[in-house]
Amino acid sequence: MPIDHFGNTSGTYPNRYWVNATYYEPGGPVFLFDSGEQNAEPLVPYYLQEYHGLSATMRLAKRYKGIAVLWEHRYYGDSQPFPVNENTTAAQWQFLTTEQALEDVVYFANRFAHPSAPPALLHPSRTPWIWLGGSYPGVRGALLRVRNPEVIYATWASSAPVHAQVDMASYYEAAERSLTRNCSADWAAVTRYVDETLGGGDESEVVEMKYRLLYAERSGPGGNTTGAQGLTMEQAANMSDVDAASILMDPLSFYQYYGFQASVLPFCNILETQNYTQAPVEGGLATTYGIEVAFDAFLAGLAETDYDSIPGNPDDPVQDRSWMWQYCSEYGFYQRGDPTNPLSIETAFRSLELFQQQCDAAFPEGLPVSPQVENINKYGGWEMNPSNVFWTNGEFDPWRTMGLASIEPNSPFRNSTVAVPACNTPAPAPSFFGLLHAGMVHVSDLRVLLTPDANHTEFRTVGFYSPVAQAPFYAGLGLFELALDEWLPCFGR
Template structure:
């Protein structure tokens, strides 16, 4: 995600790095389908606070597509997570004429109904009133006190328990929802990125509600250090390229520590000219210069964005993003640059030298530009990267219109290639909501590790570190919302203790399929992580379907890693999309087939397991919770959370979660969640 400690002018100069995302933290790919079918939308009254006597409710938006429904089919809930579930998103994930989605493919095969669920504080599902000018709650940051992962999970549980009371007046197939509660009908949760984590967490905390989940690209390891995000990217790139990124980062740090005035001037001007004008604005000249305001952090941030392919790598893969940058870097004409610089009389003249280069002076050195030069290799690697940026941001493959649409917002890399529609006004509200979640609870600060411990690929500048990243998030919050905020208004530290209690990398949940792209940046935080150097386990990803309600022993996880693919590439496809693979529909096809294989096993146990849970026998009939734990002594009481009588649903929300997880007390379950 991103952090920002820059002056106002630079805050708008480099927003794309901040916009790379779990999402949160999903691959929120949407296609422009004005001619597609309109998906009926509804609103449901949900408690603002599930954990107090507060009786206030708000209206949460959801969509329903019952095209393939037949009696006995499951309810498939498609979660949108950290952005508004617009009509264009509904058409993409729930019935576009050209798009194919995992949820609709499952509905077609299983004769199910698909529900599209909007997360609280996003889109039109607002528990508190928002300010039309600042895009944050009218009562200030205190208005985010109901924006926690646990509150949002309870929303789904509450909705599912009461769905049998809804009236789908605008749908044509289903005449009554009376039998569609989780007790009579199995519910399947589908999500990618942050919604993928929600898929796993909901099955873990509410197995009486969610019977099975498809958790795509789910970064279940919520933590402060997000530097691991860049490791899968590095694995997708050739060694000469990663060597030069590392050399350029070293040059940035050393120049700001001990460089000459002329070296600093040239570096700062290169940043302010290329990364601002060629990367993030409509201007295409080097006439404006505010290089005196440029910091080491700003330059380090800009280079992190290069590594992430201008913010597009995680969705499109390396071939059309970072690999292009690598090709420009390794084709850098070192000799031509040397000759040109020798005749340059100022920093601005160096930019003219870059414009005149054609990339014909190098034959792609095996170990990189820096290693191919006897001395000052880091210096030439830096200018090779600048030249690559100059070319890449003018390349037809790069489209920065998305970042302009969101006003270059400083939100974490999570909102992906989002196509604006009639609800564009909610995009800034969404951005602030997710920024708050990263500051309060989920983290993922995508910058260099402050101590440099555990980094297997040191590609980032030390100046662009996680501590500064978090500060930048807070400062950008104030800058872009035009609000009078101070550091004391924000959480003093990341409070992820409850999420850690769910297992993180070691999460164990039955009836969950975990999927990842081989080179997905968020794989680093998923069960398929390869980051053993950072303390992550080395779990085997197996396609052997586990028995229904069987929890992993911790050494493996059921699912699939798609060869060559990137972020959440299995959830949606339409003509023209690129997910890093030659066969673009393969992740979706393979994922659907594997889940259907699993469903053929898991569905047979639904009737027995629903009664076992409600009779205090756990999810497996032997007294175990969804994570394999032994329930607390109170678990046998049975709250009736899946029944049609939900009058006590709100007051028992916390105790139900306590029971199924096997925690001894509510205090242990929600520790640290209500600091603000």
């Protein structure tokens, strides 16, 4: 793959992809599943081999006698033009842009060949290329339908935040909407209490609060305080305000993948029952008994749920650094706290200024002053309406807020329709063709887990997409198949 598709920089690098041609018959489509901002290799068994379940990519390949491709994005996994680490230079980062990565797909599609197909038959001028992707890969598929409709004929964009925006306070606002009202009220009240104390309390109050937060975070279920032994006031005093206040958000660490019921409800139950010693009250503890009671119960919830003890390590330093460059340079998505929102469950210490400082510290050279969101939104953002695109979202997905199904105050409030549009014809504006999965969160429909799998029994080893329910997969797959039945016969006209 050329490192630079548009300039005068020469050089190439190896870009990984995998192929499953089990069901292919000449004339069948190419189904490309994009792995996006991660190492693609762990996805191979789930999306190309249907390990312990089914994938939309392979179900479609079987039905339409197509060939399936799993694509790895530049600067992730082993598809690295340059080594990605703290020493990667601005001159090297400059080639990690949305436009370069989209052009990678165009370059690949125009040159792809496989022993199962006659020469040149798989070219997008002769065979429809169908894109599947969730989250950022869903964005890419939508942009390609606007940018290169002659290459990508149709797209399933799941949980795609196509509207780039620096301020994404809406991320945790979406999570708050899913909470029970008493848990939401207490979470917001405790957050304000901690923010106000750390920001305006005297030194002894600040240190004591930091100590209590750290002590709860290091403690474990059943009153186990082994992990907190040895904690000193000096250690607490040395902790920054933002790190201390961010402990309140520990129960939200896995919300994006599992949603309220699986990842946050256990915490809320402990909070609202004061560790199962009292019956919950409808208005919440802070309103009924006072903020100190609510704060004590919150600390008990942090200790008893103990997310930190869950085995496994989800962090990938290449993935984390490459995606940070992308959002710092183009996408924004700064998930800040909003002190003006009375329902905020995120500390206000996580400000826009803090996010920008973190970006500038990680990349001292090469970044624009602020993320260049216009590089993305020039394709339409919330207003985009490309043809042959199927959009799906989870009701409580934090990334829905930046997608076409957004209900944020500054969004256009578009509605989805399940009526399949005619081929190469957008859905009637302002509607869009798609589904909203009730109660679901992020990318809940591109595969389904049918057999228990060790990689899905622990939060930290689940990988990028979490199939928390079976219905979204079958609903999404069925409607997209109806759409392809309508669209594929039009290919080439």
